[in-house]
Amino acid sequence: MTSRPLANPAPAALADRAEFERAALEGLSRAPRAIPAKFLYDARGSQLFDQICELPEYYLTRTETRILHDCAPRIAELTGPGRALVEFGSGSSVKSRLLLDAMTDLAVYAPIDISREHLDATADKLRRDYPGLRVEPVCGDYMAIDTLPDSVPDARRLGFFPGSTIGNLTPDEAKAFLLRARRLLGDDGALVLGVDLRKDPALLHAAYNDSAGITAAFTLNLLRRMNRELDATFDLSGFAHEAFYNEEEGRIEIYFRSLRSQTAMVAGWRFMFAQGERVHTEYSYKYDIRTFAALVDGAGFRVGHTWIDDESLFAVHYLVAESKVD
Known part of the structure; x- marks a missing residue:
């Protein structure tokens, strides 16, 4: 049985549901099938991802954290x-x-996140833990935000994009994000950004196929979300998480895969899935230092500083606004 939406949902919730429905229907109607990764992050998806970050196989979080600490x-x-x-x-x-x-004299901290519930909970906790800090959360898709609300005071801006999240974007999408961030941060802006480096494929495979099955639950939560929000009828036992490293493209590819021939309804539309058919949900590109610097140079930034861990697993870059952008 699937849950029903509230009788009188807020306009923002209606807009979010409409966007999700449109993306799901379009993604399942194309070949090959794909649903954008941002829809993995409802409240439960965000919680599962936080658990992923604590897994022993998932070196990214602890390595980046050590670099940032230093x-x-x-x-x-x-x-x-x-x-x-x-x-x-x-x-x-x-x-x-x-x-x-480290930055005790900030004018404001403005976190941007697509999950309102997760964002508000985080903002409330930060206000308690940092009573002198002004926190102005912004709910939205950071790939689509061109301006910050008036609640965020006018000040020189430092962007923060950790977690190698830029790797979830194709190179063209990554350049588009950097250009958008460059405009948002301004001519005197800077951006601190985490990037996962190319490495032994065995390490990569383990990081995205953890033994506890949390990453699998994260991927399949997208089906659960469609069941809940789009009146879908996915049988979660009929699908599996699949992740592998495409060495030629330099990226991890993540899918949910149908274990048998089956059908599912989504928002009133029927979709057939062949046994073994995959639906793409996420990429995670890995970069070397030179390739990433070239990407940055074409998007209005230059690499000012780079910090790398001793095992050369991960890099944190400090990017400086370099040239004016239209």
Whole structure:
């Protein structure tokens, strides 16, 4: 049995549902099938991702955290006082705290996240933990935000995009994001960004196929969300998580795969799935230092500083606004 929406949902909830429905129907109607990764992050999806970040196989979070712990004081020196810290896709803002602890004279912290429930809970906790910090959460898709609301004061801006989230974008999408961020952050802006580096494929495979099955639950939560919000009829036992490293493209590819021939209704439309058919949900591109620097150079930034862990697993870049963009 699927749950029904509230009798009188808020306009924002209606808009979010309409966007999700449109993306799901379009994605399942095309060949090959694909649904954008941002829809993985409802409240439960965000919680599952936080659990993924704690897994022993998932080296990304702990490695980036160590780097940020070491370089946060230097970032504070580079940025100077009175900045607005703008985080793209904030989640639980765990890594943000490393910057917040080092940058004690921020004008405001503005986390941007697509999950309103997760965003509000995080903002409330930050206000309690940092009583002198102004927190102005922004609910939305950071790939579509061109301006910040009036509640965010005018100040020099430092963007924060951790977690190698830029790897979830194709190179063209990554460049488009950087250009959008460049405009949002301004001519005197900067951006701190985490990037997963190319490495042994065995390490990558383990990171996205954890033994506890949390990543699988995260992928299949998209089906659960469609059942709940779009009156879909997916049998979760009939699908499996699949993730592998495409070495030629330099990316992890993630899908949910049909285990048998079956049909499912989504928002009143019937879809047939062949045994073994896959629906793409996510990429995670891996970069080397030179390739990423070239990407940045074409998007109005230059690499000012780079910090890399001792095992060369991960890099944190400090990008500086370089040239004016239209």
